[in-house]
Amino acid sequence: MADLANKYAQNVGGKFYVDDQCIDCDLCRETAPSNFKRDDDGGHSFVYKQPESPEEETLCKEAMEGCPVEAIGNDGE
Template sequence: MADKEDKNEENVGGTFYVDSQCIDCDLCRETAPNNFTRADDEGYSYVFKQPENDDEIEQCREAMEGCPVEAIGDDGNE
């Protein structure tokens, strides 16, 4: 389970985030490309834009559920 106290610093504020457990597998960036991107120098993903519509919310949730190391969190689902 993602730890909101261990969020990657690049995450924009809001509901979804990625924590330091990210292994840079690319699943979230493929699943929700409008919301997740890669910190190239650091080698992990983060949320660069919070979802703005139902499709993006669903894609972010799908990415969270598929994350192999549970590095994606949703503050709205605690």
């Protein structure tokens, strides 16, 4: 399960985030490309935009549920 204390600094403020368990598998970027980007230097994903519509919210939740290492968190803000 993702840990808010270990989230990457690149994550924008809001409820969704990616922590240091990310293995750079690309699933979240494929599932919700409007919300997740890759840090090319660090080799991991991060949330660059919080969902702004019900559709984006659904895709972010889908990415979180599909993450193979549970690196995506939702702190419920």
